[in-house]
Amino acid sequence: MSAWVVLTRPEGAAAAVRAAAAGGAVTVLAVGPRELADAVASAGADEVLWLEPQPGFAIESCAPQVADLVAADSPQLVVGGVEPQVRALLGAVAARLGAAVLSEVSTVRADGMSFVLERAGLGGAVVQGVRTVGPVVALLAADEDEPVDGTAVGVRAAEAGATAPVRVVRTQAAATADGLGTALTVVSVGRGLRSRDDLAMVEQLAAALDAQIGCSMPVADDLGWVPKDHYVGRSGQQIGPRLYLALGISGAPQHLEGIRRAKVVVAVNSDPAAPIFRRADYGVVGDLYEVVPALLDALGH
Amino acid sequence: MTTVVVHTWARDPGNALVRPDGTVEWRSTKLVPGEDDPAAVSVALGIASARDDELVAVTFGDADPSWALARGAARSVVVADASVDEDEAGVAALVAATVRSVDGVDVVVIGDSESHPGVAGTVAGLLGWPVVLGASTARWGDDGLEVARRVAEGVQTLAVAVPAVVAVRADQAESRAPGMKEQLAARKRPVQRVSVADLEVPATVAATLDSTRLPATQGARLFDGSPQEAARALVGALRSEGAVR
Ligand SMILES: Cc1cc2nc3c(=O)[nH]c(=O)nc-3n(C[C@H](O)[C@H](O)[C@H](O)COP(=O)(O)OP(=O)(O)OC[C@H]3O[C@@H](n4cnc5c(N)ncnc54)[C@H](O)[C@@H]3O)c2cc1C
Numbered sequence: 001m002s003a004w005v006v007l008t009r010p011e012g013a014a015a016a017v018r019a020a021a022a023g024g025a026v027t028v029l030a031v032g033p034r035e036l037a038d039a040v041a042s043a044g045a046d047e048v049l050w051l052e053p054q055p056g057f058a059i060e061s062c063a064p065q066v067a068d069l070v071a072a073d074s075p076q077l078v079v080g081g082v083e084p085q086v087r088a089l090l091g092a093v094a095a096r097l098g099a100a101v102l103s104e105v106s107t108v109r110a111d112g113m114s115f116v117l118e119r120a121g122l123g124g125a126v127v128q129g130v131r132t133v134g135p136v137v138a139l140l141a142a143d144e145d146e147p148v149d150g151t152a153v154g155v156r157a158a159e160a161g162a163t164a165p166v167r168v169v170r171t172q173a174a175a176t177a178d179g180l181g182t183a184l185t186v187v188s189v190g191r192g193l194r195s196r197d198d199l200a201m202v203e204q205l206a207a208a209l210d211a212q213i214g215c216s217m218p219v220a221d222d223l224g225w226v227p228k229d230h231y232v233g234r235s236g237q238q239i240g241p242r243l244y245l246a247l248g249i250s251g252a253p254q255h256l257e258g259i260r261r262a263k264v265v266v267a268v269n270s271d272p273a274a275p276i277f278r279r280a281d282y283g284v285v286g287d288l289y290e291v292v293p294a295l296l297d298a299l300g301h
Numbered sequence: 302m303t304t305v306v307v308h309t310w311a312r313d314p315g316n317a318l319v320r321p322d323g324t325v326e327w328r329s330t331k332l333v334p335g336e337d338d339p340a341a342v343s344v345a346l347g348i349a350s351a352r353d354d355e356l357v358a359v360t361f362g363d364a365d366p367s368w369a370l371a372r373g374a375a376r377s378v379v380v381a382d383a384s385v386d387e388d389e390a391g392v393a394a395l396v397a398a399t400v401r402s403v404d405g406v407d408v409v410v411i412g413d414s415e416s417h418p419g420v421a422g423t424v425a426g427l428l429g430w431p432v433v434l435g436a437s438t439a440r441w442g443d444d445g446l447e448v449a450r451r452v453a454e455g456v457q458t459l460a461v462a463v464p465a466v467v468a469v470r471a472d473q474a475e476s477r478a479p480g481m482k483e484q485l486a487a488r489k490r491p492v493q494r495v496s497v498a499d500l501e502v503p504a505t506v507a508a509t510l511d512s513t514r515l516p517a518t519q520g521a522r523l524f525d526g527s528p529q530e531a532a533r534a535l536v537g538a539l540r541s542e543g544a545v546r
């Protein structure tokens with residue numbers, strides 16, 4: 001039995017290998033520059049295979065060849081992440097293997113001839129155990145950034161093969177708000193704030209915590225209280241601070257997509273049923289107009 | 302050549318009731334447009350109208366075909382007896398087979414759904430076409446479609462030769478829903494109903510639900526008491542975690 005991990009970024013490699021190990025000996029197929037393959041060589045796999053798009057071509061151009069390489073080994077389990085590039089590759093693999101496709105997978109366990117995969121269903125409201133008999137492609141939930149300390153295995157370059165016509169025309173560096181992307185602490189405000197003037201209070205809290213200011217989309221887009229490059233979410237900034245403090249933010253799934261990598265999430269919201277409390281580690285159910293001054297006090301300001 | 306937009310291919314998670322034992326009851330299994338569907342139709346319409354062709358909408362089961370017709374699709378194909386569930390490979394197989402049944406298709410646009418991230422790529426794999434996922438815009442360029450999408454490194458513009466699949470991610474909610482005039486026009490546009498038996502749907506490995514439970518961590522640890530008490534307890538907890546100095 002064998003299993004494959006297909007990846008286009010080093011983040012989450014060790015977690016992917018660990019999940020794939022349920023399927024037997026693990027081959028990592030790293031698609032991208034050589035440094036990527038070297039970076040994942042110690043992620044715990046039995047073998048690392050490296051494939052680079054031809055000059056000027058996008059990662060997606062490798063899809064047919066990735067499908068060829070993986071299918072030649074007939075693995076029962078193929079694991080990958082959720083970035084657009086890797087999903088394009090995994091789609092080609094799934095089609096070639098006639099595999100089941102499961103997303104939001106957290107763990108994989110072998111059980112006789114089948115696999116049982118645990119996945120988050122309904123946006124995390126339930127954990128489902130799904131059984132598959134036959135090949136399965138598992139898209140892992142989050143890319144956990146844990147250190148890898150395995151011994152490095154040798155990297156073998158794959159021979160050039162079939163290419164799909166997808167070229168890179170240009171890449172424009174992302175417009176990240178100054179400091180927001182790298183901030184250790186982010187204080188973020190939503191429509192629970194009643195007026196622009198009240199932002200002063202939030203700024204005071206941010207100063208006390210040495211934090212950057214973030215916000216939900218409507219606060220930047222509709223209200224224009226905070227610059228647009230400060231809103232957090234699928235369409236805005238995707239950040240991974242050590243502490244994310246959400247004030248008067250309901251926690252819409254599109255907003256939560258921006259804080260998948262955040263370590264500790266704190267929510268202050270007057271509605272105990274606000275979905276943000278499901279994602280948060282700590283919470284205060286209350287009026288932010290009372291809680292923020294109290295927090296300033298508690299912090300000694 | 303024909304441009305196809307695939308829409309309304311998943312249930313509304315708002316209709317799922319999670320019971321205290323972690324099992325799920327679907328109060329309605331009606332298919333509803335996904336959050337990326339309006340953006341997908343709009344991108345598809347741009348692609349089709351730039352080359353003067355009609356946009357064909359594809360949908361399933363009890364979905365409302367007039368949803369896409371009112372947004373500019375010229376006609377609709379509905380696989381009326383298709384049952385769409387949470388099996389992503391199964392949905393992809395159905396989509397791919399339906400696309401194959403429409404004449405002369407060289408562009409398929411579909412929403413790149415956050416909750417079903419495996420579908421669009423697998424559709425492309427089954428068709429054997431290149432795909433760009435996470436797309437925000439697409440227009441015709443010198444070598445086929447020029448598709449922009451956001452990745453970790455920034456905004457990337459890719460040129461993809463057709464036939465191709467473009468999976469669109471919406472950046473915001475739909476800004477303007479169709480008005481009465483568009484709704485009325487939609488009713489006059491042709492809807493072709495086909496059956497799964499008319500299609501060649503490739504077999505996929507079945508995934509069966511073995512167990513379902515509530516997540517181990519049930520949300521946030523809440524601090525009660527007066528705002529002052531809650532704030533002090535919160536700051537204390539954050540300090541002991543090293544999240545606050
Ligand atoms: C395709 C698409 C993409 C999107 N992308 C993004 C995105 O990238 N980022 C994003 O943020 N959103 C995005 N959205 C919008 C998202 O769906 C939500 O509408 C938005 O995040 C809500 O913002 P909010 O939480 O500030 O406001 P609301 O949902 O209105 O929540 C306000 C919250 O404040 C609480 N509140 C009110 N008064 C107080 C008080 N005095 N004290 C404490 N709490 C209080 C309320 O209980 C409520 O929970 C997107 C939507 C779509 C359809």
